[in-house]
Amino acid sequence: GENVEQHPSTLSVQEGDSAVIKCTYSDSASNYFPWYKQELGKGPQLIIDIRSNVGEKKDQRIAVTLNKTAKHFSLHITETQPEDSAVYFCAAAATEYGNKLVFGAGTILRVKS
């Protein structure tokens, strides 16, 4: 089955700097890659997603890139702010298997002000 690896497990950046989180997946059938942000005591919140028919997607300070050949995708957050501090999860789904998400282990992002 699918396996998703996520790095780093923790990331500390200074406010205003950029943060990059990387994920790799194993199943070449995976074609949907969402990123979720989870704050303490809350459910995962979708921040951006990308489908296999595009290589990059951007939404204000957040961007995601996908390299299907290398089977990896990355989250880029620019101009980080203290409110970006949270746990970030990447996930992968192969829609032929019913859209179930396989999650990475998560990255704790701390933005220091």
Place this chain on the structure above:
Amino acid sequence: DSGVTQTPKHLITATGQRVTLRCSPRSGDLSVYWYQQSLDQGLQFLIQYYNGEERAKGNILERFSAQQFPDLHSELNLSSLELGDSALYFCASSVDLGGGLGDTQYFGPGTRLTVL
């Protein structure tokens, strides 16, 4: 607020007991997914229902079962509870567009289950 609601927010029970977790999907969403989040296993997919029918199954224990009702709300039943079942249980929903290119899932706030 994702539009997905879950009740109860917290549940404390004893080993061997049975509990039911409830989820109401976003208006218009036909698919409901259940996930378990624990410190050792992370976020893991349990089961998906689409318009009342089971569509996909993950590593869901035989002691666990789920169903989706005609009004599209879903219930996750956990029985013969063990200490290791203590976790956060999340429900997510999606409209399920088909088309084969992935369907955005919106998560509820979760139910924290503590088994003593």
